[in-house]
Amino acid sequence: MGLFSKLGEGFAATQRVLTEGIETLFRGRPTLHPETLNQLETLLLSADLGPEAVERLISQLKETITRGKSVDIYSLKKVIKSHIITLLDRGKTTRGTIEPPEVTLFMGINGSGKTTTIGKLAEQQHQKGKKTILAAADTFRAAAAEQLVLWGERTHSHVVRGHEGADPASIAFDAACAARARLADCLFIDTAGRLQTKQNLMEELKKITRVVGKAIPGAPHEKILILDATGGLNAISQARHFHESVGVTGLILTKLDSTARGGSIIPIVEALSVPVLYVGVGEAAADLLPFDPNAFADALLDAQTDPPRIT
Amino acid sequence: MFEVLTKKLESVFKTLTGRGVLSEAHLTEALKGIRIALLEADVHFSVVKSFIEAVRAKAIGKEVSESLSPGQQVIKIVQAELSVMMGAESKGITLAQIPPTVVLLVGLQGSGKTTTAGKLARLYKIKGKRVMLVAADLKRPAAVAQLQTLGRAIDVPVMTNDTVGVDAGDAVAVVKQAAAQAIREDRDLVIVDTAGRVHVDDALMEELSRMKSAVSPHEILLVADAMTGQTAVSVATVFHQRMGLTGIVLTKTEGDARGGAVLSMRAVTGAPIKFIGTGEKPDAIEPFYPDRMASRILGMGDILSLIELAEQNYSKEQQKKTVQSVRSGQLTLEDFSLQIKQMKKMGGIEKILAMIPGAPKMLPAMDSASVEREIKRTEAIISSMTPHERRNPAVLNGKRRQRIAKGSGTSVQDINRLIKQFDDAKKMMKRFSGFGRTPLFS
Numbered sequence: 001m002g003l004f005s006k007l008g009e010g011f012a013a014t015q016r017v018l019t020e021g022i023e024t025l026f027r028g029r030p031t032l033h034p035e036t037l038n039q040l041e042t043l044l045l046s047a048d049l050g051p052e053a054v055e056r057l058i059s060q061l062k063e064t065i066t067r068g069k070s071v072d073i074y075s076l077k078k079v080i081k082s083h084i085i086t087l088l089d090r091g092k093t094t095r096g097t098i099e100p101p102e103v104t105l106f107m108g109i110n111g112s113g114k115t116t117t118i119g120k121l122a123e124q125q126h127q128k129g130k131k132t133i134l135a136a137a138d139t140f141r142a143a144a145a146e147q148l149v150l151w152g153e154r155t156h157s158h159v160v161r162g163h164e165g166a167d168p169a170s171i172a173f174d175a176a177c178a179a180r181a182r183l184a185d186c187l188f189i190d191t192a193g194r195l196q197t198k199q200n201l202m203e204e205l206k207k208i209t210r211v212v213g214k215a216i217p218g219a220p221h222e223k224i225l226i227l228d229a230t231g232g233l234n235a236i237s238q239a240r241h242f243h244e245s246v247g248v249t250g251l252i253l254t255k256l257d258s259t260a261r262g263g264s265i266i267p268i269v270e271a272l273s274v275p276v277l278y279v280g281v282g283e284a285a286a287d288l289l290p291f292d293p294n295a296f297a298d299a300l301l302d303a304q305t306d307p308p309r310i311t
Numbered sequence: 312m313f314e315v316l317t318k319k320l321e322s323v324f325k326t327l328t329g330r331g332v333l334s335e336a337h338l339t340e341a342l343k344g345i346r347i348a349l350l351e352a353d354v355h356f357s358v359v360k361s362f363i364e365a366v367r368a369k370a371i372g373k374e375v376s377e378s379l380s381p382g383q384q385v386i387k388i389v390q391a392e393l394s395v396m397m398g399a400e401s402k403g404i405t406l407a408q409i410p411p412t413v414v415l416l417v418g419l420q421g422s423g424k425t426t427t428a429g430k431l432a433r434l435y436k437i438k439g440k441r442v443m444l445v446a447a448d449l450k451r452p453a454a455v456a457q458l459q460t461l462g463r464a465i466d467v468p469v470m471t472n473d474t475v476g477v478d479a480g481d482a483v484a485v486v487k488q489a490a491a492q493a494i495r496e497d498r499d500l501v502i503v504d505t506a507g508r509v510h511v512d513d514a515l516m517e518e519l520s521r522m523k524s525a526v527s528p529h530e531i532l533l534v535a536d537a538m539t540g541q542t543a544v545s546v547a548t549v550f551h552q553r554m555g556l557t558g559i560v561l562t563k564t565e566g567d568a569r570g571g572a573v574l575s576m577r578a579v580t581g582a583p584i585k586f587i588g589t590g591e592k593p594d595a596i597e598p599f600y601p602d603r604m605a606s607r608i609l610g611m612g613d614i615l616s617l618i619e620l621a622e623q624n625y626s627k628e629q630q631k632k633t634v635q636s637v638r639s640g641q642l643t644l645e646d647f648s649l650q651i652k653q654m655k656k657m658g659g660i661e662k663i664l665a666m667i668p669g670a671p672k673m674l675p676a677m678d679s680a681s682v683e684r685e686i687k688r689t690e691a692i693i694s695s696m697t698p699h700e701r702r703n704p705a706v707l708n709g710k711r712r713q714r715i716a717k718g719s720g721t722s723v724q725d726i727n728r729l730i731k732q733f734d735d736a737k738k739m740m741k742r743f744s745g746f747g748r749t750p751l752f753s
Contacts, residue, residue, distance in 0.1 A: 045356050046541055051347050110563060110591070111421025111536065119452075140591070142429075142460035147453035164460075195566035230419055232353030232540025232572065255420060257509055264540060 018047055018301060022073060031070035037062060044080075047263035047300065050233055053270070057083055081297045087270045088293035101133070101179040103187045103212060103219035105172075107205060107246070108226035109238055110193030113254035113280065115144065117226055118188045119151035121278075123285035126155045130185040135175030136161035137168035137208060138192040148190055158182070168192065168204060169211040176215035189220065196241030209246050223249045224277065229256045232264060239268045248272065254280040257287070263300065338370055341385060352571030355544040358396075358578045365392050396574050397601035401585045404435070404500070405557070407529045411443070411493040413501045416560070417519060417550060418534035420507030423562035423588060425454060427534050428504040429461035430588065430596040436467055440499040444469045445489040447482040447522070450506040458504055465593060482506065483521045490526045503528070510549035519554055531556050532585060535576060536563045543572035544579050551580040561599070562588035644733060645701040648693040651686060691719035692729055704730055 021043040025036045032040075037058055044054045057080065064071060064079075071079070106114045118134060125132045134157050138144035145161045152159035160175035172189050179187040191208065194201035212219045225248045227235050242248050253265055256279050265276055276291040342363050349359045369388045406412045414431070416424045425448065432442045444462050446469055448454035455471050462469035472479050475488035486503055493501045505522070508515035523531070531554050533547060550556055559580070561573050564587045577584055584599040693701060695718030700707060707715075712726045719725075 042356055042360075045350060051350050109538070109566070110426075111423055113421055116420075116451075141457065142464075143453045143457035146456045147451070150452035195563060197566045228421060228538070230540060230542045230546070231536075231538040232543075233351055234353065234538040234566070235540075237566075238538075255509070257511070 018043060022076065022301075025076075026073045031072050032061070032065065032076055034062070034065055037065075040076075044263075049263040050236070050267040053083075053087070053267055077301050081301055084266060084297040084300065085293050087266050088276070088296065090269060090273050098218070098221050101176075101184045101187045101216065102221050103176060103179070103189065103216055104222040104224060105189045105191065105209060105212070105220040105246075106224050106226060107191050107242060108193060109195050109228075110141075112193065112226045112228045112231075114138075114193065114226045115147050115151065115190050117252055117254060117278075117280060117288065118148070118190050119155065120280070120285040120288040122151060122155040122157045122188060124288065125186060126157065127285075131183070132157040133175055133179045133182065133184045133187045134159045135172050135187060135189040137171045137175075137189050139164055139166045139168050139171065140192040144190070144192065158184075169207045172208045173211045173215050176212050176219060180216060187219075196238045202241065202245040205242075205246050221249075223247060224252055225250075225274075226252050226254055227265070227268070229253050229265075229279075233267070235264045236268055236271060239272050239274075243272050243274070248274050250275055250277040252276070252278045252280065252288075253291075257281045265296075335371065338367065338385065342367055345389065349571060349574075353538075353540050353543070353575075354571035355541055355575035355578075357544070358575045361578075362392060362396065362574075393574075394601050396578060397599075398577055398581075398583050400601060401558075401583055401599040403585060403598060404431070404530055406499070411490070411498045411501045412530070413490060413493075413503065413526050413528040414530040414532060415503045415505060415519075415522065415528040415554075416532050416534050417505050417554060418507060419509060419546060420451070422507065422534045422536045423560075424448070424507065424534045425457050425461070425504050426591075427560055427562060427586075427588060427596070428458060428502050429465065430593055431586070432462070432467045432500075432502050433465045433593050434596055435500050436465060441497065442467045442500045442502065443489065443493050443496070443498045445486055445501060445503040446471045447486050447503050448506040449479060449482050449485070454504070454506070461593070482518060483525050486522050487525045510546050510553075516549070516553050523554060530558060532558045532560050533576070533580075533582070534560045534562060535572065537561055537566065537570040537572065538563065539572035539576075541575075543575045547576040547580045551582065556580050556582040558583050558585035560584075560586045560588065565589050565595070643702045644693050644696065644704055645698070647733065648690060648701070651690055688719070688721055688725060689729060692721055692726055695719040704733065 021039070025032065025039055040061070041054055041058050044057065045051065049057075060083075061071065061076075061079065106118055108114050115138070122132045122134060132155070134148055134152050136145035136148040136159055138148075139162060142164070145159075145164070149159050149161065151157075158178070160171060160178050162171045162174075168191060175187055175189065178184075189208070189212070191205065192201075194205070196202070209220055209223065223246050225239060225242050227238065231238075239248065239251070251265070251268065251274055253276060268274075269276060276293075276296075278288050279291050279296075281287045281289060345366070346359055346363050349362065350356060354362075366385075366388055369392070370385055404412065404414060416428055416431075418424050428444055432444050436442045444458055444467055446455040446458040448458075449472065459469045459471070470485065470489035470492065472481070472485045475485055475492065477484040477488055482505065489503075490501060503522075503526075505519065506515065508519070510516065522528075533550050533556050535543065535546065539546070547556070547559075559573070559576055559582055561570065561584055564570060573584060576582075584601070586596050587599050589595045589597055692715060695715045696707075700711065700715075707726070707730065709723075712723050715721075715726055716723045
């Protein structure tokens with residue numbers, strides 16, 4: 001329950017809104033009334049689930065009701081939950097083992113939390129006794145490399161860096177060579193934040209992946225897009241553009257510890273068929289949690305999907 | 312940033328144009344589309360609700376004006392309501408009677424506070440102010456170093472816990488000492504970069520409150536990014552309740568984020584939007600113009616006000632011609648040059664420009680000085696063309712372009728650019744040619 005409750009904490013506000021809202025819908029009557037569907041729609045929208053997904057869900061419910069079936073609070077939650085899980089499961093992939101060093105590229109828009117996430121993952125690797133190398137390929141933002149170096153000190157990871165304004169691809173290449181030479185278990189490449197609409201910066205990202213592949217065939221093995229949970233539906237555009245440019249293999253959702261709802265992850269997974277790997281729910285390294293669609297849906301709904309049993 | 316919303320609204324309005332009478336059913340249909348468009352733009356659902364209600368009330372109660380088609384009428388109402396929602400024109404930082412003016416930048420992690428601090432410092436330094444930056448983000452690794460680097464680049468001093476000699480964990484003391492030093496150094500403006508924090512983090516919000524009582528800042532600006540989703544409302548509400556925001560800075564607007572969050576934040580705090588960040592470079596910051604933004608959402612320029620203004624200034628004949636050209640999408644460079652001349656007569660270029668369909672695209676957001684320069688250059692280029700060339704830009708081959716460049720004191724690239732922009736604008740106009748079947752002038 002530990003991880004779930006932590007995720008739950010992060011969602012406390014959403015949960016309250018959603019669950020209390022759903023409970024209000026059933027106040028005074030045990031089954032869902034067609035007139036309350038509008039309220040339900042508003043509720044789901046407030047969780048950033050996205051107008052399209054919500055509309056589908058609502059029309060599905062409408063149909064159920066018009067067919068004369070009654071929908072009670074448990075079956076409603078169940079329907080919403082299974083809807084969410086079905087969507088999130090689409091992204092699931094299985095993959096073979098990778099010969100170390102495993103190279104992971106981190107990308108995202110400005111301020112999404114790339115460097116911090118790398119810091120947290122490096123700490124987790126360190127605790128597992130793994131040897132990690134960090135590549136400071138954000139050569140644009142002032143003091144970005146310093147930020148990564150501090151994380152390197154904290155997590156006992158070696159940091160490969162260049163001077164400000166250096167070609168990020170060259171740093172990634174050097175880091176890849178270093179990772180191989182030093183028999184590291186993994187290499188995390190931090191890149192500069194970039195808005196997905198900047199074509200030249202997306203080209204730069206392509207170059208980084210190309211060049212890393214020259215140093216270590218098959219690398220980067222993971223190309224992770226970092227998304228800020230406080231963001232809204234623009235995340236979908238971000239995901240699409242990054243995916244088209246370099247092919248995203250996984251998502252990490254950060255800053256879920258605010259009242260952020262993170263519901264927008266659902267339409268993204270739906271569009272990209274890429275799995276969510278981790279969610280960030282706090283400042284500490286342990287607050288970066290592996291993602292579990294079931295727990296996510298439960299947290300989102302505070303779902304007790306089955307009626308309490310009377311024994 | 313509102314492009315997608317614009318597209319959506321356009322398609323909605325298409326269903327409304329070309330109809331004689333605005334029935335309630337049409338209105339409901341259009342409002343439904345507007346509602347979805349705004350929701351997809353991340354406007355908070357409660358804000359959308361009140362917005363739609365306001366538009367409906369105004370549209371239904373409205374007498375049908377003869378000069379406007381029903382579609383145009385709804386557009387006008389939607390646009391007016393959007394402007395109202397976004398508030399008054401920004402006046403930038405309100406400088407205190409007795410300097411230094413202290414500005415606190417607050418917000419979530421990664422919203423762009425440090426970058427904004429650097430941009431604001433540069434902006435006011437250029438205006439001749441004696442600026443000081445204060446690095447009060449002691450949480451994020453290397454945040455202080457980042458601000459120092461930015462400060463060095465623009466030659467503005469950066470106060471850190473080291474320079475003011477306090478403990479590395481005490482952000483409040485840093486700000487207090489820096490403010491005292493600003494008075495000693497006779498600074499005009501002190502810009503404080505604070506640590507990013509989630510608004511539900513009580514301890515960190517408390518730190519901000521203490522910072523506020525320690526230095527009584529004149530401005531407390533919430534820095535929020537254009538991608539912010541539905542959570543914008545709770546973020547803005549909490550920061551406002553605890554800190555009393557005096558303004559909002561919207562960052563990262565150069566992407567394709569629809570930026571609906573700005574409507575929400577403005578609605579729940581009532582605080583004005585003061586600046587928008589438009590790029591990564593230190594000079595990429597602009598004042599916020601609500602009416603321009605509202606027009607941009609609708610993607611059509613403020614054609615109605617343009618016509619009103621034109622009516623007062625154009626001769627009837629010119630009027631007809633221009634409207635005809637705009638309507639048919641057959642604008643020539645001649646019309647364009649004529650329009651520019653008329654506009655000069657009609658008042659501030661900037662004001663007019665925002666109203667011309669396609670013009671914001673031809674002359675993307677820039678400061679008015681460079682707009683004027685660009686206009687001058689455009690005029691010179693068009694003046695150096697023969698009447699034949701103005702009517703048929705297609706004949707402009709390399710040789711002609713060289714001649715025009717020489718004649719206007721510009722380069723061939725300038726000419727190529729103008730022609731390309733002109734073509735884009737024409738395409739834009741074509742999209743509006745379906746709009747407004749009812750005669751605008753009887």
